[in-house]
Amino acid sequence: MTTQIAPPRAAYRELVPIVLPADYVCPDPEKRGDMLQTPVIDKSGYFVARHFAGRPDVLVRTDGFVFYNEYNMNYRFRPDLYVAFGVDKAAIRSRNGYVIWEAGKPPDFALEVASESTNERDTGEKPGLYASVGIPEYWRADPTGGDLYGYPLAGDVLIDGIYHPIELHTEADGTIWGYSAALDLCLCWNPSWDWDVDDESHLRFYDRKSGRYLCDFTLVEADRDAAVAELAQAQERIRQLEAELGRQSSSEGASQ
Numbered sequence: 618m619t620t621q622i623a624p625p626r627a628a629y630r631e632l633v634p635i636v637l638p639a640d641y642v643c644p645d646p647e648k649r650g651d652m653l654q655t656p657v658i659d660k661s662g663y664f665v666a667r668h669f670a671g672r673p674d675v676l677v678r679t680d681g682f683v684f685y686n687e688y689n690m691n692y693r694f695r696p697d698l699y700v701a702f703g704v705d706k707a708a709i710r711s712r713n714g715y716v717i718w719e720a721g722k723p724p725d726f727a728l729e730v731a732s733e734s735t736n737e738r739d740t741g742e743k744p745g746l747y748a749s750v751g752i753p754e755y756w757r758a759d760p761t762g763g764d765l766y767g768y769p770l771a772g773d774v775l776i777d778g779i780y781h782p783i784e785l786h787t788e789a790d791g792t793i794w795g796y797s798a799a800l801d802l803c804l805c806w807n808p809s810w811d812w813d814v815d816d817e818s819h820l821r822f823y824d825r826k827s828g829r830y831l832c833d834f835t836l837v838e839a840d841r842d843a844a845v846a847e848l849a850q851a852q853e854r855i856r857q858l859e860a861e862l863g864r865q866s867s868s869e870g871a872s873q
Contacts, residue, residue, distance in 0.1 A: 643714025
């Protein structure tokens, strides 16, 4: 579906804003079929949602429409990932869609992941649409490394109704990253993180407070292996001490 920017409010002077019934359920969008973007979206949504799981006022979604015109429900869009703070998460989930005039605010963060069918809209139509709606941060990630967007990672922050680029940094290992003030996380992209090869994603989220990437399976496995090794070392040390105590007891008994 092609995204559209709604006409100005003056065009609806004779209309009454929509009040949805309490039991109204928003329609489901079509399922994604792009094998390039889907793993990145799914993993990003999972880890970000897990990061904010303890906060009932934070909504993280990778599915469902965002409705932004209170006079016409046909005006809607579907970010690959969006996050909203200070909202009634349970109410939005029961509605099966993010209705901006009900939530009282637009999402705070939106991410699009490049695919051959969406990359032109992600860079052409959506910046203007998301700016008009008032989404404070709009990020884009290209799993191909730039073949579709022309760059692997980019983020924009909304200032006075206009998106301005967020500063990106490049590390010695090729990692490109930028800081999201909305999430208080860094978005990071590295060409060596290949989902097809080792179940990792090119895109990761880094928490500067903990000094770690959000719960990446490979890091969990590394922590597990380190813990097992530490336990084995501790058990071996206990055996050595027990053996040493045994020898001392035997020596004391013989001397008596």
